[in-house]
Amino acid sequence: METPMETPMETQIELRSDNAAGVAPEIIEAIVAANVGSALAYGDDDWTARLRGIVRDVFEHPTAQVFPVVSGTAANSLSLSALCPPWGAVLCHETAHIIQSEGGATSLFGGGAVMRGVGGDGFRIDPRQLEAALNSVRWGDPHHSQPAALSLTLPSDYGTVYTPAQVAELAGVAKARGLRVHIDGARIANAIAALGCSPADLTWRAGADIISLGGNKNGTLSTDAIVSFDDAASAELVYRVKRAGHVASKMRYQSAQLSAYLTDGLWLRLARAANEAMTKLAAGLADLGVESINSPEVNMLFVRISDAVADALTDAGLLFYRMGRGEARFVTSFQTTSAEIDAVLAAVAKALE
């Protein structure tokens, strides 16, 4: 650290994943603050009661229920198990995290429910393709898994978002056939921050019945949550979450985190920091002539760079993923600093020389 000005990336810069980021200081503080006295386990505590009220305020929904869980996979698969019967099908984009990266959790908790991929550009389900998929179902025929839930990844794993209007359109198509709607919101704070809409507008007002509210990629410590706007699903989840081993005895610490996260817009502030770092990175790379594959809507960018450039960046200490075929992925987090982006851009400029 003696000569920081000379080598901008003497320490590593993390652009592999927002999942690799740490815990926000405000969240650590909330944990420490909750560590006073004793409190009944499994959610019978004041912090959890308070969280419920905060969730209802933030989402402007009078009966919303919140279930803290340890991971997005738990939030997604348990949510869907409450929407879809064992003989049902969950429709999602063919690139959705639930179908590609959760090891079949939705089928496990769904009692053998299946997932069906639907296509669409930009990693977003196309309403026409959703309609076609629903039209091709033999409804009422038990040979055919009956679509019962639509799951939207928002943002997608490729950093694209649905607007409230797009959610509403898809939810409308789905609800016309009796499906309920789930949002995999592992990075939903980034989407809300980018869209500038209210949490309610992007979720239940647009037709979502239940959401996975991500925290882990945006500053919480092993704490995501299910937020349910559907009373029937909420009633089931009391049992489903517990028997999946996802009711933490130390729930007060999860609830304290989520309360801090949702209070005074901390979640959106953290997400905005990540998004803004990405905006700066994308603009800088464009200025340098680097070809972008996507136009980043939140905090994820895919670019085309040569192996030589990639190697140079790696040598310079940048951590990122190479996707093959000359593509690279950069993801910013709430911890990414403006100085780090400057350093990355400097390293790219140098590598391109």
Next chain:
Amino acid sequence: METPMETPMETQIELRSDNAAGVAPEIIEAIVAANVGSALAYGDDDWTARLRGIVRDVFEHPTAQVFPVVSGTAANSLSLSALCPPWGAVLCHETAHIIQSEGGATSLFGGGAVMRGVGGDGFRIDPRQLEAALNSVRWGDPHHSQPAALSLTLPSDYGTVYTPAQVAELAGVAKARGLRVHIDGARIANAIAALGCSPADLTWRAGADIISLGGNKNGTLSTDAIVSFDDAASAELVYRVKRAGHVASKMRYQSAQLSAYLTDGLWLRLARAANEAMTKLAAGLADLGVESINSPEVNMLFVRISDAVADALTDAGLLFYRMGRGEARFVTSFQTTSAEIDAVLAAVAKALE
């Protein structure tokens, strides 16, 4: 409460459950210390690698694997799913936590595996009854669920322990019929501290193939663990834990906690504090003539007290559970202080007057 100085229990004293205790300061420190820089998610981090080595040292086992999870229910049910096929049966004491208090988690993750209660005094499985249960099985007959795992709750939910010799005897009976052996060690630190044996002697050297290593009741924050001494089970658990949503992206914080917990005997020191508070409480109550139902082996005591005494204790600020029929349960934790025990005893003495 008007004259706080006079009554020793001006603040409440927690004897309902060790589950209601908070997080140990050393654990909070470990979390904070781990909150530096970025680290790959899902266990590909240095803290988790280090934990693996610590577990192997502490348990003196060269290939032990450790899987941090959020709850004891997760640890138990996922462990058992790796030992017992869907058509199998898990044998446990008829009062075991897995059969009484986990909402059927073992059957969920076990693909419909069943649990069978076996009797025995002191909430311990009786080796003769285990043998009889195994002898009554129609082995190889698919009409009959085939026992495949023995699960020992150690300590039991009623505070009794198995000695290494008792574990070995039961494991011997079970292994003679091909079963593998699990220990539900939600409070295993209290047992090891009470028995004064080594972790290895109470577990794999006595025949256990896998254990649920509790932390949540003894100072950790939403962190228990599966410790597997069986390579085949370990290989399965990589997948089973993930698809159950129990692989935390922020695993480094769980690993850091568990490393601190197992280092320099912190886990046993915390457990010993709980046990010693109970020893003092039990002795004091006995001196006061209160009838004990059990002779506390770890940190749980059941006593017979009149409703009047119970009411007086409640009024005085003592938190404890009334079990019906004039019985009360007191549980100490690592946070219970000697002064608190003094205060409880003073309150009992006063109530008995």
Next chain:
Amino acid sequence: METPMETPMETQIELRSDNAAGVAPEIIEAIVAANVGSALAYGDDDWTARLRGIVRDVFEHPTAQVFPVVSGTAANSLSLSALCPPWGAVLCHETAHIIQSEGGATSLFGGGAVMRGVGGDGFRIDPRQLEAALNSVRWGDPHHSQPAALSLTLPSDYGTVYTPAQVAELAGVAKARGLRVHIDGARIANAIAALGCSPADLTWRAGADIISLGGNKNGTLSTDAIVSFDDAASAELVYRVKRAGHVASKMRYQSAQLSAYLTDGLWLRLARAANEAMTKLAAGLADLGVESINSPEVNMLFVRISDAVADALTDAGLLFYRMGRGEARFVTSFQTTSAEIDAVLAAVAKALE
């Protein structure tokens, strides 16, 4: 066997199980009669439509639905999966077939639902013990599997029956706590024949929501059925039965069998034959001084005989089960003839000499 004319049991006599009996000639005729022309698979055929009407007539229930399946295990476990959520518990007698002899099928199809045994004399659930079991439940607490279905084995595996009044009493206790009621009627025809009641009186009028209607032990060919009086369960079963592989493409042959079975009282005639053979056997054995363990209510008798007598009976060609401890089980079927009973009694008389 040297002098066949002298010993009445020159051919073997089957008293091991009614499950070992063959197919009734009327049922074979029904199969042959259905084997004309083509018919749509999976139940979209005239025979199945006709069966539905017959079931509604015989059970005097306007919306009853019938689902032919291949086995009693299928009928029981699929029925229960439609009554009990995955986090629920099925209560049954501790000796019930579903808990003892179906390899955990109810937990498989129930998504990890558990079974809880309840006690009672005569292999019948005692209403007081049922009430106590229900009172001990922590209702609404997800740590505790929530009882959702009561399953009555009628007759029990030990040949005892519940009267309509007894079913009604137990169903009343169960329904007061929100449970639905299933009858495992693998031998229900024998019970109805013995009780002389109507099918409706023993089932839905007494509170049963769904029954497993046995045929296989009483003359049908690989054909039992679920009869559901609960519309919600019926709606689920359309899917549950199919995805379990239990919708036969050749359903018309199952439906033709069941129609013949239920028409003109064939099922009760066959059952009555079995019951009457047992009555004669039991009376004859009593006359010979053989000690009965039970007083046979349908077609099953347990007696105490010496090993010497048992050996002599075996040598004489009688097929029966030795239960250990000097006990023997005799089961008659619709195929058991009066002559066979005479022969058995003669052999016993000779063995006792």
Next chain:
Amino acid sequence: METPMETPMETQIELRSDNAAGVAPEIIEAIVAANVGSALAYGDDDWTARLRGIVRDVFEHPTAQVFPVVSGTAANSLSLSALCPPWGAVLCHETAHIIQSEGGATSLFGGGAVMRGVGGDGFRIDPRQLEAALNSVRWGDPHHSQPAALSLTLPSDYGTVYTPAQVAELAGVAKARGLRVHIDGARIANAIAALGCSPADLTWRAGADIISLGGNKNGTLSTDAIVSFDDAASAELVYRVKRAGHVASKMRYQSAQLSAYLTDGLWLRLARAANEAMTKLAAGLADLGVESINSPEVNMLFVRISDAVADALTDAGLLFYRMGRGEARFVTSFQTTSAEIDAVLAAVAKALE
């Protein structure tokens, strides 16, 4: 029937599905022949022992095991549950019956295992696409369902077959990555008859570990079977089949059917009749100028006909499926007669005028 020569199709001709055909007379005879005396239930009978020997002879495999079941869905899903762990994936053609038409049975019995469609022309998996699918897997990464079984539909639902060489090529690709291989042989007799190969050559010698042996579409009564060439799978299936309710107590009748079916080539004779009727139909339609969509390899033909022609055929009594977009499906069965084909062709000729 008075003036048969004038209206060729005065009675209906069944070309909707071979599933709509009846039971072959030889099979009825086998059932009747087995209906003598008593026999132990659940497969402990002479007929089932005999069947085992016949299967080993016909498939030329010394340790093959056979499990009679009621349906192809049961055979497929139970077979696959023995090949694929709950965290695994079954690869199949994207049009496979198991993924399209079994209501998720494979995920149910597979404990939440998932199915992944692979592409390929002619409803056959393309080896290159299979290889690509396997190459894209993150092996050992629990986020990603691990392919563990390849399932080939042979013939496909569209009447195309794999040759032994094609099976071997695909099995080779699959086995190089550790997968085991299943054949959904709901119509495998038609394939073997068409290919003129031995049962062994098309199955285990080409790499199949387990097959679903169809009978229901080719003359048996509610009887298909699993034939396992994999000892580990066989050992599991003893339990898996039972707890799924698929072990018929009256197994002797299923075994007697399958024995007759496999003896003296009855299965191939029946299948050949269906294939030959199709050959005649396809040739005749081609002569009439009807455009075929496929070149029928077994007993299924897809043609393009106008709505007017389709209506005329329906009016004339022909039963067939309209697939939309001017397509029609014709399926012959072992019961389809040459005279029926003549009648169909005459009706088409008339309709085309």
